[in-house]
Amino acid sequence: MIEANGLTKRYGDKVAVDGLSFTVRPGIVTGFLGPNGAGKSTTMRMILGLDRPSAGSVTVNCRHYADLAAPLHEVGALLEARAVHTSRSAYNHLRALAATHGISRSRVDEVIDLVGLTDVARKRAGGFSLGMGQRLGMATALLGDPPTVVLDEPVNGLDPEGIRWVRDLLKGLAAEGRTVFVSSHLMSEMALTAEHVIVVGRGRLIADTSVEEIIRQASVNAVLVRSPEAAQLRTALAGPDVTVSSTEDDVLQVTGLSAAQIGDTARGLGIALHELTPQRASLEEAFMTMTRDDVEYHGHLAGEATVLEGERA
């Protein structure tokens, strides 16, 4: 269990994390979502005792990280930035960390095998690809067999097979009753892995809810209608609280009416329907909507494209 209470980090005038309070519960995968620069990594660094909060506090199993007597047995962590000496082999890296807790060499071999690095374990970590580096980070996180894992962008740089492996691993860890806290800027990835998400933007909490709930709240409940007689149907559907937009001659985007109501209206007028699709916002869109005002670095063109796409959907 991880509990943050008014967690704040300032760098000079800039507030990276602004009064965050949340609880990460065991037994499920909790996603930590936000655009780049939202303060996810800073928050994780404070959880792990690397950065000192400017205000507020964060505890792991009710203790401050720095007060843990055997931290590797309590919390396993994978940080986004590499945390490995490039000239040391993966095996020696793990062995050096294991030595701080008197963890045996056989456990080192075990985690190397677990992440699939056996063939390259004796090679310099500096020569590792991004994906191999992530696997080594995962091995480090699991070294002490901790009940809590904190992972910053664990699928970064992994190939599809690796991504799937991480996904299954995280679910497996949660199923064993562990607390799993994973950051990502990809909502779609979280949709597949996490049950619960904590969304931040510009260091502030935007949402702390289940993945299901986010989709439900953010979905625009629009219905896409395709008909050869779209103009006629449009007139018939008009009413208070109903908005109809159109991007193509035979396509309508209707909000304020259910698919059933639209279908019934069309049938009454004898209008043929070629498509009648309730639009469910994807998690990615929900995320975009939620964090639109909180994105730290807007790519100008990319931002416009997103808006256009959002309108079309």
Next chain:
Amino acid sequence: MSAPTATLSHAPRRRVTPARAAKSEWIKLVSLRSSWITFAASVVAVIGLGLLISLVTKNHWAEMRPQERLRFDPVDRSLAGINLAQLAIGVLGVLVVTGEYSTGMIRSSLMAVPRRLPVLAGKAVVFAGATFVLMLASAFVAFLLGQQALGSHGTTLGAPHALRAVIGVSLYLTVIALFAIGIGFIIRNTAGGIATLFGLLLVAPGLGQLLPTSWQPHVLPYLPSNAGAAVYSVRTDPGMLSTWTGFAVLCAWALVALVVGAFLLRRRDA
């Protein structure tokens, strides 16, 4: 890649202790090739340079002027390699710390030992210990080979101050090792750390010569390399501190660097 579940190992769960932190630092030190290369360089410097200077001295004995012969001391000649060895030890000492900061390893180290000070203590004990043992052996070899090379101009360990000077080589380099570790934790950057260390050890004594003559006696003897020189020398320069006072001053420099480094390590974000 095996099944995507974390295997539960039922090994006992032990806590972090200073001894375990030191063991970890030992593994870190010996698992880097640069440590071996740099230690080898320091051994070659102490033994090889001492031997070379001793041989040259013997061959040029006939041409040496009387003042030169007066200044000559067989022990000091055979131990002259210390000047080069301190470069290797100093660089490695800084690197042991800054190498972790430049690669990000420090974050792994501090996550494993969140109290932080055992990391500094472990590094200090392990690196200083390795330096002491290695340099003690090297200094003895350098002394014996050097005296052989000097032939009739050589001396023995029984000569006044000879044994103290030989052990002094190791003591001096050990304290330089600690000084370098302290500076590493203060500066955290390799280039900056090395520049600071050798600025104080090698450049400061030269700059001190530019001070007004009346100030020099109050500054020059207290610079770390000047103060420490007495412990490995039979013949000391006039105006410098005595053997153990000088060594104590050098130790004070290292202690201050370690204490400031420890304070900053506790305080700063990693």
